[in-house]
Amino acid sequence: MTVGNDNLPMVPVQAGRAMAEGSVARAREAYERFAEAGEMALNAFETSMSETFQGWRSVMGSSRETAHQLSESNVAGARRMREQWEAAGARLYNAFEDNAAHTLAAMREIGHRVLVASDTNIRANLDFAERIAQAADAREVASLNVTFLQEQARRLTDQMVDLHQTTSRLAREAAVRTETP
Template sequence: MNNDNLPAPSDAMRREMAESAVAKAREAYERYAHAGEQALNAFEASMAQAFEGWKQVAGSTREAATQLTDSNVAGARKAREQWESAGARLYNAFEDNASHMLFAMREIGHRMLVASDTNVRASLDFAEQLASTSDPREMLQLQVSFMQDQSRRITDQVVDLHQTTSRLAREAAIRAETR
């Protein structure tokens, strides 16, 4: 249904509407990115609390073992020392592995968030530029340029993520071999 009685919006009005829409999208994304940062910080805090809980559990187990074996004869004292030594090695290995795992997860998560943020911001910048174009030729050139840049950007990000995960896996394997 075409109504020819309605006035057509001017190019300036269409451009202004598009720029306003892009500005609102950018503002919404900023809030989203901030919420994502808060979620990541909350995750890290909860993992740190869980880790502290495991440390307390492991420590209380050691204390219980000490109390039990103290009441035994001298031969049990040697067994207790061996038990404590093995428990300490196990606890230290757990603590070391957990901290390395958390570091690796944080590094990968951070790189993915940075890549995502970079891509969204580039898309918003592109939308702003597109909204201010005045002719189809300029619009097409802008789109081609954006697609080329985005293609390079995503390739670089995938390569970076692959190199990071490979490096972290190698470091974990080396730590496992040295034990």
């Protein structure tokens, strides 16, 4: 049997199905490469941020050492000033590092949840495309479409609730850290 349209050449059903299945397979392969590249980018970002913090640590350490050397040559008053400066600098740096670490962890958790949700949705769409390509007739296509739309609506609702709960929890945790001395 062949399927026809007045504006298109006649294409045998099996050839059309084979083209559709091949296209879905190529799309799935392309997505797998995209997902892998995304994960590599996320890992590179985390590595870069880690190296940035290491740089901050070394700068703070060298500043402390320089201050220590300079103040060693002064009298007891300078020593007290150095100790106060070091304590204030340590508190400032520790607060900065703590806040930055928590912010990055929160960003990573939200980003991870968004990536997982996106990945789930794309894979569901590719699976749906495969089922459509293998459908026997228009009735089966319509049934698959209705089922897919219902599943997708549930999936998106669950993902949005999860993302809302996650961001709310992270905001509450940040507020508690801000309020605690």
